[in-house]
Amino acid sequence: MSHADPDQLAGLALDPTDGPEDVRDHAATCPECAALLAAFTGVRRRAGADALVAPPARVRAQVLAEVRAGDPAEPAAPPVPDELARRRGVPLWLAAVAAALALLAGVGLGRWGTGGEGAPEAVVPPADTGTVVAAATLTALDSDADRGEASAVQSEDTFTIRVSATELGDAPGVREVWLIHVDGVRMVSIGLLAAGDDGEFAVPMELIDEGYRIVDISVEPDDGDPTHSGVSVARGELA
Amino acid sequence: MTIIPFPARSTRRYGDPVVTQAMSFEDEQDDAVRALAARLVAGDETALEEIYDRWSALVHTYALRALRDPHDAEDVTQQVFVAAWRSRHTLTPSPAALPAWLLGIARHKVADARAARARDADRVAAVVSLPGAHDGSDQSVDDDVAERLVVRQAVDELPDPRRTIMFLAFWEERSHAEIAETVGLPLGTVKSHVRRGLIKLHQQLEGVRHESR
Numbered sequence: 001m002s003h004a005d006p007d008q009l010a011g012l013a014l015d016p017t018d019g020p021e022d023v024r025d026h027a028a029t030c031p032e033c034a035a036l037l038a039a040f041t042g043v044r045r046r047a048g049a050d051a052l053v054a055p056p057a058r059v060r061a062q063v064l065a066e067v068r069a070g071d072p073a074e075p076a077a078p079p080v081p082d083e084l085a086r087r088r089g090v091p092l093w094l095a096a097v098a099a100a101l102a103l104l105a106g107v108g109l110g111r112w113g114t115g116g117e118g119a120p121e122a123v124v125p126p127a128d129t130g131t132v133v134a135a136a137t138l139t140a141l142d143s144d145a146d147r148g149e150a151s152a153v154q155s156e157d158t159f160t161i162r163v164s165a166t167e168l169g170d171a172p173g174v175r176e177v178w179l180i181h182v183d184g185v186r187m188v189s190i191g192l193l194a195a196g197d198d199g200e201f202a203v204p205m206e207l208i209d210e211g212y213r214i215v216d217i218s219v220e221p222d223d224g225d226p227t228h229s230g231v232s233v234a235r236g237e238l239a
Numbered sequence: 240m241t242i243i244p245f246p247a248r249s250t251r252r253y254g255d256p257v258v259t260q261a262m263s264f265e266d267e268q269d270d271a272v273r274a275l276a277a278r279l280v281a282g283d284e285t286a287l288e289e290i291y292d293r294w295s296a297l298v299h300t301y302a303l304r305a306l307r308d309p310h311d312a313e314d315v316t317q318q319v320f321v322a323a324w325r326s327r328h329t330l331t332p333s334p335a336a337l338p339a340w341l342l343g344i345a346r347h348k349v350a351d352a353r354a355a356r357a358r359d360a361d362r363v364a365a366v367v368s369l370p371g372a373h374d375g376s377d378q379s380v381d382d383d384v385a386e387r388l389v390v391r392q393a394v395d396e397l398p399d400p401r402r403t404i405m406f407l408a409f410w411e412e413r414s415h416a417e418i419a420e421t422v423g424l425p426l427g428t429v430k431s432h433v434r435r436g437l438i439k440l441h442q443q444l445e446g447v448r449h450e451s452r
Contacts (some may be wrong), residue, residue, distance in 0.1 A: 007435070010434035011433070039441055039445070040437055040441055043390060043440045044409065044437060047387075047390055047409035048387070048409060048410055050295035051295060051391070052297055052300045052395070053299060053303060054299065055296070055299040055312070055316045059313050059316050060291055060292075060295065062317050063287075063291060063321055064288065065318050066321045067284065067321060068284070092399065125306075182280065184336075237263040237280065237328060237331070239280075239328045
């Protein structure tokens with residue numbers, strides 16, 4: 001039979017004599033279902049803890065006071081009206097990007113967006129280094145090990161993601177660069193690291209605007225499947 | 240539980256496919272947590288307040304169990320949320336990421352507090368020429384405590400009647416038939432609530448475990 005319904009496995013975890021015989025037999029022989037059953041049993045065993053104890057109210061006040069007193073981790077963002085950005089619920093760096101764009105439009109170079117159509121592709125690095133409007137430190141997913149950096153660069157009328165990665169490992173396959181939405185669900189491929197660990201990818205500004213801010217590098221086997229392999233070797237959020 | 244829930248062909252790294260399918264219900268709650276995390280990352284102070292209100296009891300209770308000192312537990316709780324704010328850029332929003340991340344920070348702060356105690360104890364020991372008095376605390380015991388607290392919070396956050404049913408079943412060890420009588424629901428409904436509740440708790444716990452790695 002195919003795998004047992006989690007619902008029935010949960011029933012078995014609660015009462016080993018519960019449920020149809022074929023489900024019990026399957027759970028006894030299928031490693032996957034047996035593991036899930038064991039996990040459910042483990043959760044059941046962990047139930048019974050005493051109620052959580054809230055900290056005294058003064059701790060909350062102290063946390064907020066300390067947070068408001070100073071924020072050493074605040075990235076050195078270009079000076080933008082802080083309050084304005086916060087009130088609109090717009091991240092600081094995004095407000096900076098918007099400001100840069102407004103400036104661009106102001107000087108009559110409003111050709112922004114022409115590169116937004118079609119599939120994004122790696123572009124030859126322009127001579128002009130452009131303005132870095134957001135940056136991310138890339139790290140491994142299972143540790144804080146450094147994997148290089150990525151930056152979002154505004155240059156003339158293009159917007160590019162520059163990736164300069166290190167130590168991506170030598171697993172077989174190509175390295176593909178993705179932007180993952182901060183909602184943790186949506187993602188879009190922006191291209192391949194064609195040569196070495198560095199690459200530059202033109203992307204439509206709207207993507208970043210919408211929240212596709214997490215740069216992710218995956219290892220993709222040559223299997224013709226265009227979706228993310230699920231094997232990420234580096235990740236960082238543009239901020 | 241799929242912690243990095245994006246379209247992926249292989250779930251090897253991210254959890255068991257069987258569990259992935261089972262977690263489609265109560266997605267709404269997950270979305271709310273994800274949105275909250277995203278607001279924190281974006282620098283929204285009110286998000287920190289909401290996160291504090293929802294998880295400070297979890298962090299505080301963990302610190303209290305691990306350190307067995309109310310004053311130290313308060314200190315650690317405060318340090319955890321301040322550190323969470325300052326390192327918010329490192330958080331990848333996903334449903335289980337917030338509690339896992341907070342507990343991860345708490346683990347470090349508890350370790351720091353213990354190290355400080357051990358140094359003090361060593362100093363005393365050096366004076367009276369005794370071996371260092373480390374409080375042989377075991378990380379796996381701490382982790383088990385954390386997991387029990389995560390389960391407790393997950394049950395607390397279930398909507399009624401499932402919450403009440405889970406308490407009667409798991410905390411008071413009542414039979415399904417007794418529960419059906421107490422809450423006035425059909426036996427089949429009660430069974431279904433307990434099963435679904437157990438699956439939900441499993442997802443929460445797996446999420447926290449995965450994110451803690």
